[in-house]
Amino acid sequence: MLQHVLAIASGSLVGFTLGLIGGGGSILAVPLLVYVVGVSSPHVAIGTSAIAVAASAAANLAGHARARTVKWGCALVFAVSGMAGAAIGAQVGKMVDGARLLSLFGALMVVVGVLMLRPRKSAGDPDVKLTAETRATLLPWLIGGGVVVGALSGFFGIGGGFLIVPGLIGATAMPLINAIGSSLVSVTAFGATTAASYAWSGLVDWPLAFLFIAGGALGGFAGTRLARHLAGHKHALTRVFSGIVIVVGLYVIARSVTG
Template structure:
């Protein structure tokens, strides 16, 4: 399928908007909805095509959000670069194995990953940390190991992995969550482009669908950033609602797969 119908185009734009809005409001987990949206709403032909397309869309939106974050607050670039570099290797390996797995089995594993994301979003976020942390010989190996493991999962499932990157950066370096959220976007974008490039090499990226999904995500992200200010006191409620949505979509994927 090289082109999209008018209905599919509208659905790709709307789906991207919902994912971008969710990411801005709850700070993670939204990109995992991209694969089921591309499969069951937009109507892409197979799981691997949806994963490759999703990875590209997630990467572009992550770098766009990184640019906005970098204008508002300092980004721990050295810590972020070590995490991203090791994660890129993991994403290359993970996406290679992902392409080898049967689409139906991959969907079932993807549903399991969605459940893990849902539970991760229900956990209270840790506060504190050292805002002045700098890369050194003590934290370098921890960041590299966490980045490699996160990249493997991100590449295998074709997700951004922000819900894993943020706690990984915090555990590896001791930086506060606010800094970790900004730094995580470098990894999410890098993992996404690595995965997308691997899938594109096998002609498993739908470029037109990705373009519309990206456009919707950028629009949804701008709207979500404005709404996030008013929803700041209700983040816990938003996370619970979004986690419930993820559980429902995971159940639907399992039902469709079996």
């Protein structure tokens, strides 16, 4: 019973984070499942989190879509390109020792978090769209970025939002709030692809996944509302995004090294 309560509470935190920064769901979900809920296998934690995060991301996507923060053309190309990469990455990830996988995962989080803190020359182009005029410029970056991020997402068993957000910004120069909303399309697609691979290998705890999903629906609503509020304050959302990624990354490294 306690494990069920912890799973719902952890799912709420994951959903809140997804709504707030468009990623970080699996970043938090995997450590929470291992260190709080008590899942003994990192691979089962990865598979279970992929199911839960894909569902939570889909729910949060609806909120961002209503707020009109999703750049659908760019988001869909990035997501479709990344699904093939996610499938390949998931197969490779299952062959890597669980503790080593968590350690590498944490290191990647810290690097991405630090890079996101670098000052940008502008706030981004809020009018960017994938059109007949822009596709020659945008498509190569969106497709290439999607494949690379998808492969990393599948390898680490994550939705990949903390990689997708900077990936979308780098490919299109869209503002952070639009990258967050748009990233949820890829988080849903990558998570579902990774989850299918792990489920096929029997590496999913389905009861815990459903509890995580229920908790995520509760937390996601609050996270989406806060994201829209912080978007009006210069640099606030970027700092929250980077801070969460760096802190959790350091924690994951410390726990995986100390056992």
